[in-house]
Amino acid sequence: MLSMLAKLLKALNSExxxxxxxxxxxxxxxxxxxxxxxxxxxxxxxxxxVLRINLSAFFLALAAFSALAWFIDPYSAxxxxxLLANPALVDTWRDMYQxxxxxxxxxxxxxxxxxxxxSLLAAVPVFVLSKVLINLYRHRLLAWFNKLKIAQVLxxxxxxxxxxxxxx
Amino acid sequence: MKQWIRWSGLAAFIVISLVLVALFxxxxxxxxxxxxxxxxxxxxxAKVEVDSVSLSLSPLGFVIHGLTVADSRKPMTNALxxxxxxxxxxxxPLFLGKAIISDLAVDNLQFxxxxxxxxxxEKKAVKEDEAEQVAAKEETASPFSSxxxxxxxxxxxxxxxxxxQAGAEFEQSYASHKEAVDQALNNVPDDKALSQYxxxxxxxxxxxxxxxxxxxARKKKLDELKARFKNDKAAIATAKKAVAEARSxxxxxxxxxKAAPGEDISSIRGKYQLNAGGAANMSALLFGxxxxxxxxxxxxxxEKVKPYLAEDExxxxxxxxxxxxxxxxxxxxxxxxxxxxxFLLRNAQLTASTAxxxxxxxxxxxxxxxxxxxxxxxxxxxxxxxxxxxxMSVDIVLDHRKTPGTDTLTLTIKDWQLxxxxxxxxxxxLASSLVQVQGLAVVxxxxxxxxxxxxxxxxxxxxxxxxxxxxxxxxxxxxVQQFDVNAKASGKITSPDFSxxxxxxxxxxxxxxxxxxxxxxxxEAKLQARLEQKLQGYIGDYAGKLGEFNQLEGSLDQRLxxxxxxAGQNLEDxxxxxxxxxxxxxxxxxxxxxxxAERKKxxxxxxxxxxxxxxx
Numbered sequence: 001m002l003s004m005l006a007k008l009l010k011a012l013n014s015e016x017x018x019x020x021x022x023x024x025x026x027x028x029x030x031x032x033x034x035x036x037x038x039x040x041x042x043x044x045x046x047x048x049x050v051l052r053i054n055l056s057a058f059f060l061a062l063a064a065f066s067a068l069a070w071f072i073d074p075y076s077a078x079x080x081x082x083l084l085a086n087p088a089l090v091d092t093w094r095d096m097y098q099x100x101x102x103x104x105x106x107x108x109x110x111x112x113x114x115x116x117x118x119s120l121l122a123a124v125p126v127f128v129l130s131k132v133l134i135n136l137y138r139h140r141l142l143a144w145f146n147k148l149k150i151a152q153v154l155x156x157x158x159x160x161x162x163x164x165x166x167x168x
Numbered sequence: 169m170k171q172w173i174r175w176s177g178l179a180a181f182i183v184i185s186l187v188l189v190a191l192f193x194x195x196x197x198x199x200x201x202x203x204x205x206x207x208x209x210x211x212x213x214a215k216v217e218v219d220s221v222s223l224s225l226s227p228l229g230f231v232i233h234g235l236t237v238a239d240s241r242k243p244m245t246n247a248l249x250x251x252x253x254x255x256x257x258x259x260x261p262l263f264l265g266k267a268i269i270s271d272l273a274v275d276n277l278q279f280x281x282x283x284x285x286x287x288x289x290e291k292k293a294v295k296e297d298e299a300e301q302v303a304a305k306e307e308t309a310s311p312f313s314s315x316x317x318x319x320x321x322x323x324x325x326x327x328x329x330x331x332x333q334a335g336a337e338f339e340q341s342y343a344s345h346k347e348a349v350d351q352a353l354n355n356v357p358d359d360k361a362l363s364q365y366x367x368x369x370x371x372x373x374x375x376x377x378x379x380x381x382x383x384x385a386r387k388k389k390l391d392e393l394k395a396r397f398k399n400d401k402a403a404i405a406t407a408k409k410a411v412a413e414a415r416s417x418x419x420x421x422x423x424x425x426k427a428a429p430g431e432d433i434s435s436i437r438g439k440y441q442l443n444a445g446g447a448a449n450m451s452a453l454l455f456g457x458x459x460x461x462x463x464x465x466x467x468x469x470x471e472k473v474k475p476y477l478a479e480d481e482x483x484x485x486x487x488x489x490x491x492x493x494x495x496x497x498x499x500x501x502x503x504x505x506x507x508x509x510x511f512l513l514r515n516a517q518l519t520a521s522t523a524x525x526x527x528x529x530x531x532x533x534x535x536x537x538x539x540x541x542x543x544x545x546x547x548x549x550x551x552x553x554x555x556x557x558x559x560m561s562v563d564i565v566l567d568h569r570k571t572p573g574t575d576t577l578t579l580t581i582k583d584w585q586l587x588x589x590x591x592x593x594x595x596x597x598l599a600s601s602l603v604q605v606q607g608l609a610v611v612x613x614x615x616x617x618x619x620x621x622x623x624x625x626x627x628x629x630x631x632x633x634x635x636x637x638x639x640x641x642x643x644x645x646x647x648v649q650q651f652d653v654n655a656k657a658s659g660k661i662t663s664p665d666f667s668x669x670x671x672x673x674x675x676x677x678x679x680x681x682x683x684x685x686x687x688x689x690x691x692e693a694k695l696q697a698r699l700e701q702k703l704q705g706y707i708g709d710y711a712g713k714l715g716e717f718n719q720l721e722g723s724l725d726q727r728l729x730x731x732x733x734x735a736g737q738n739l740e741d742x743x744x745x746x747x748x749x750x751x752x753x754x755x756x757x758x759x760x761x762x763x764x765a766e767r768k769k770x771x772x773x774x775x776x777x778x779x780x781x782x783x784x
Binding site: 035037039045046048049050051052055073074076077080081084085090093094097098100101103104106108109110111112114115 | 172173174177178180181260261263264265494495496497498499500501502503504506508
């Protein structure tokens with residue numbers, strides 16, 4: 001875990017494109033807010049491996065968002081339930097239900113539908129916000145942070161040595 | 169674009185995916201095997217063992233080799249055993265963790281095969297032993313296991329007979345009264361004493377008093393005799409009373425003794441059911457065990473399946489109670505020709521080997537979520553190739569789409585050639601019969617309502633029993649050509665009430681009843697004779713002695729009369745006697761004078777008559 005955190009810090013501090021890290025956060029959000037063993041999560045994982053996103057950021061964010069999901073899941077499930085029961089959408093769901101492909105996506109699972117909708121809606125703001133924050137961090141916060149005495153203390157710690165060994 | 173692709177990542181994803189597939193390929197078989205054994209053992213309450221499970225890719229599925237399910241009630245027997253089961257899986261539902269088996273083919277399904285080792289689960293082993301012991305005890309304690317009619321002597325030997333009791337009372341009564349009477353008779357004057365009394369009275373009352381002193385002496389003696397007469401009369405009265413009491417009591421006891429054999433016969437008749445009513449509901453006696461065994465087997469399997477049938481109902485009820493969506497979500501199902509429940513066996517073909525031949529079992533839509541499927545589970549069992557049955561079909565519909573669920577079984581058996589069916593009573597067997605059966609059982613809300621009608625035709629019975637009952641039953645059954653049996657079961661599925669009715673009852677009741685009536689009459693006659701012997705044993709010795717009591721009473725009456733007569737004798741008054749004697753003397757003298765005068769008159773007449781005669 002420490003190693004992964006060090007890698008994240010390295011990525012934040014390195015020349016890695018902020019978009020690569022921000023996309024990792026967005027992917028992690030989708031995986032975390034929906035049940036793990038679903039078709040869309042398999043595709044997300046494939047994308048996470050194949051695209052040059054920051055995997056450390058992805059897995060670390062996955063853990064963080066999973067904790068968040070514990071609080072959000074009941075609302076996600078309720079949202080999915082209401083959507084699946086919505087008379088205006090029932091015909092659509094019914095049509096999709098006749099297809100094995102759509103059935104494989106588990107769209108008719110309340111948590112999958114609700115969680116996916118929330119995570120997709122949140123993915124873009126998370127992507128944009130995290131990208132802005134990474135840029136802010138690199139250009140302003142990092143310089144200011146390095147000047148702090150606590151930063152000097154941290155640099156003397158075991159964790160910093162680990163980070164440094166990875167960064168180099 | 170190229171800088172966005174991480175080829176190593178793609179390779180890693182493929183490698184990881186392949187590793188997972190390979191891992192699944194090698195591990196899935198043993199995992200399924202362990203899963204079947206673990207889950208199956210819990211469900212069957214007995215050991216479930218699988219030789220091996222192998223996966224196949226085309227078609228996607230798995231093959232189970234050598235599956236045995238032990239019978240939880242008989243650990244050394246398999247409830248079922250199969251050589252090979254081939255299952256074809258649908259791929260798409262697997263991605264959602266739904267096991268949908270499109271086809272399942274089972275070869276050589278067998279029931280009730282023997283095991284080499286106990287199939288009891290360890291925790292159950294002790295309970296099984298106890299259950300078997302209880303069952304064995306119940307079996308040996310069956311009230312029908314030794315039905316027989318005892319002989320007259322056996323009945324009399326084991327019964328507490330009223331005849332014997334009354335006989336003892338009679339004997340005791342006679343003995344005590346005899347002693348009392350004998351004691352009373354000791355004080356009663358006998359004939360000799362009475363004769364002596366008579367002589368003494370005569371001596372005292374006859375002849376003239378020689379003097380006044382003579383009179384006084386006689387008077388004193390007479391008074392003494394009268395005092396003795398008084399005592400004797402009292403003694404005779406006491407003896408008479410004792411004799412009367414003895415007669416009355418002994419007569420009562422004798423009456424009770426004479427009635428006792430009848431009471432004994434009546435009591436024995438009621439106790440040993442020596443009447444035609446004992447043959448009532450004979451069909452339940454004959455077929456009860458067999459019907460119970462079949463019903464027990466059916467309920468055994470139903471009890472195993474029931475938890476999984478009701479699983480969906482429980483879930484649905486919970487959903488209805490709580491409209492809130494669960495935090496981990498749920499599948500919402502829509503109308504479809506191809507729904508995906510969590511588990512579904514679309515079609516299963518099984519060939520089962522039984523002692524009567526092969527059964528073809530076809531099961532459709534077996535699922536734990538019938539509401540999702542929208543169709544009931546249906547099981548068709550066909551026995552058209554059976555050795556002794558022309559045609560047999562069992563149609564089972566397990567419908568749990570709505571609450572409460574309803575399970576229905578329809579049974580039809582055509583031309584069932586029954587041979588040597590053990591009836592379980594007194595060695596009787598249904599040697600042969602052609603049977604037609606129709607049955608319907610419905611289970612809803614845990615309650616069973618079942619009825620079946622069986623028509624037994626061309627019946628022939630045999631009986632090898634040696635007991636009287638067995639012989640009589642055999643003779644009664646020999647007259648039965650055809651009969652119907654109606655079986656009913658209702659009540660809680662865990663403990664239904666079974667009842668069997670049949671016109672066999674009427675036929676047997678008539679035939680068996682008539683036979684039994686003859687036997688009853690014969691036995692009663694024997695009992696009567698034995699009891700009569702006992703009665704005579706008590707009465708016979710006393711017959712003469714009882715007559716003595718009657719004679720004795722008459723004799724006592726005579727003696728009392730005699731004593732009373734003697735006691736009524738009185739001495740004449742001394743003065744009166746003297747006056748009477750003087751008067752008698754005067755009368756005698758007067759009579760003598762008169763006679764003398766008459767004589768003289770007569771002599772004078774004779775003389776005159778003589779003189780007159782001489783004149784001529």
